[in-house]
Amino acid sequence: MFLLVFVALHLALNLAAVVSADLYRQACEFMDTNILVKIMVPVLALGFIVHILFSIFVEFKNWTGRPAEMRYAVPCKTKVSSWASKNMFVLGVIVVLFLVLHFTHFWMHMQLQSFLGKEGTDPYQLVVNTFSNPVICVLYIVWFAAIYFHISHGFWSAFQSIGLNNSKWLPRLQFLAKLYAICVFLGFTLIPVYFLCCKCCCCAGSC
Amino acid sequence: MKFTLKIWRQKNAKAKGRFETYQVEGISPDTSFLEMLDILNEKLVREGKEPVAFDHDCREGICGMCSLYVNGRAHGPDDDVTTCQLHCRKFHDGDTITIEPWRSAAFPVIKDLVVNRGAFDQILQAGGFINIGGIVPDANAIPISKVDADESMDAAACIGCGACVATCKNGSAMLFVAARVSSLAKLPQGRVEAARRAKAMVAKMDELGFGACSNTQACEAECPKGVSIAHIARLNREFLLAKVQD
Numbered sequence: 001m002f003l004l005v006f007v008a009l010h011l012a013l014n015l016a017a018v019v020s021a022d023l024y025r026q027a028c029e030f031m032d033t034n035i036l037v038k039i040m041v042p043v044l045a046l047g048f049i050v051h052i053l054f055s056i057f058v059e060f061k062n063w064t065g066r067p068a069e070m071r072y073a074v075p076c077k078t079k080v081s082s083w084a085s086k087n088m089f090v091l092g093v094i095v096v097l098f099l100v101l102h103f104t105h106f107w108m109h110m111q112l113q114s115f116l117g118k119e120g121t122d123p124y125q126l127v128v129n130t131f132s133n134p135v136i137c138v139l140y141i142v143w144f145a146a147i148y149f150h151i152s153h154g155f156w157s158a159f160q161s162i163g164l165n166n167s168k169w170l171p172r173l174q175f176l177a178k179l180y181a182i183c184v185f186l187g188f189t190l191i192p193v194y195f196l197c198c199k200c201c202c203c204a205g206s207c
Numbered sequence: 208m209k210f211t212l213k214i215w216r217q218k219n220a221k222a223k224g225r226f227e228t229y230q231v232e233g234i235s236p237d238t239s240f241l242e243m244l245d246i247l248n249e250k251l252v253r254e255g256k257e258p259v260a261f262d263h264d265c266r267e268g269i270c271g272m273c274s275l276y277v278n279g280r281a282h283g284p285d286d287d288v289t290t291c292q293l294h295c296r297k298f299h300d301g302d303t304i305t306i307e308p309w310r311s312a313a314f315p316v317i318k319d320l321v322v323n324r325g326a327f328d329q330i331l332q333a334g335g336f337i338n339i340g341g342i343v344p345d346a347n348a349i350p351i352s353k354v355d356a357d358e359s360m361d362a363a364a365c366i367g368c369g370a371c372v373a374t375c376k377n378g379s380a381m382l383f384v385a386a387r388v389s390s391l392a393k394l395p396q397g398r399v400e401a402a403r404r405a406k407a408m409v410a411k412m413d414e415l416g417f418g419a420c421s422n423t424q425a426c427e428a429e430c431p432k433g434v435s436i437a438h439i440a441r442l443n444r445e446f447l448l449a450k451v452q453d
Binding site for chain 2: 157
């Protein structure tokens with residue numbers, strides 16, 4: 001749930017780049033200097049690490065629950081399970097792999113430089129440059145799709161796993177999960193699409 | 208009706224199993240699935256062959272003994288029924304039907320389609336009971352709200368057949384454990400030991416090699432008694448509260 005809040009905050013700050021360059025720079029400046037954010041960054045990193053390690057542990061346990069030699073000859077035909085719910089680990093691996101790419105694009109040029117006491121690249125220019133490449137934009141949208149599926153199950157599943165669920169709230173939480181995942185996907189996708197379109201418009205103008 | 212049956216045959220727990228194919232003919236659509244297997248077994252006995260071993264007892268959907276994985280679904284293609292209540296009319300004439308035993312690391316095959324579900328007994332022995340000493344008050348003397356009594360009864364409908372474990376991609380027994388914990392947790396008599404029960408039963412489940420719950424909802428869909436995953440949420444709640452109290 002902590003990670004879900006982080007995703008919403010990340011999206012809100014990123015959308016500032018679509019509104020105006022100055023607003024985005026102010027948002028980055030705030031994130032770079034605010035004491036609460038400074039405290040929460042290692043907590044967030046720890047949250048991610050715990051989430052990943054626990055997922056690996058649970059996945060390994062689940063593999064041993066029904067080992068490969070015990071698989072059914074006829075695959076399960078129960079239709080209620082969502083595709084995301086059956087592939088959370090694979091989706092998680094995809095999310096983490098793209099996260100590495102994301103770090104090389106932004107984190108290494110912004111937060112890491114700040115941490116090392118060096119002058120970072122202008123954040124707005126970094127966004128413009130990164131999303132001027134259509135291939136990178138497509139890769140990011142694939143990443144956002146993986147995040148969509150991961151969250152569409154993970155959101156309500158998190159509530160279920162800590163016991164905050166019942167028969168009445170199950171359909172409500174599943175609806176909220178879908179809604180939240182769609183907002184996250186559309187919100188994040190807007191950013192590369194917006195900057196790519198801007199570049200195309202600029203090119204068309206210069207031509 | 209005429210069927211081609213692909214049935215898992217395994218001599219004993221240590222032997223390597225394989226599928227064998229049989230033909231059955233002249234089956235009435237109203238024949239129950241287990242009766243159809245009885246007809247096959249009579250034919251095999253007449254031919255001097257080893258009959259197919261499969262679990263069954265009451266044949267009324269109550270005891271939870273029947274445990275067949277039929278064409279990719281626990282208890283076959285019908286909803287909310289055990290295999291003994293499945294009828295041949297749910298299939299098409301000439302169908303090939305694949306019959307497998309429950310598959311889980313915690314449910315080893317004993318012979319053919321019979322698996323050892325003793326792991327469920329061990330989980331129950333770990334905490335699925337009420338242990339009130341002294342003078343036991345009359346149950347009817349304790350006021351219990353209708354909502355709580357209904358929820359408890361819904362959970363108590365679990366017959367312990369193991370379809371949840373057989374269906375879950377992780378071989379998890381969470382729905383079974385949740386049904387036991389939930390049915391007792393909703394009653395005043397069961398509240399006394401609720402914390403210890405949740406911890407002990409979950410620990411035993413983990414120890415016996417069942418997988419973890421990843422909330423795919425497959426268990427709920429294949430449960431012949433329609434036990435809801437809302438009971439798993441209650442188990443998680445009871446377990447976390449018990450751990451916090453520690």
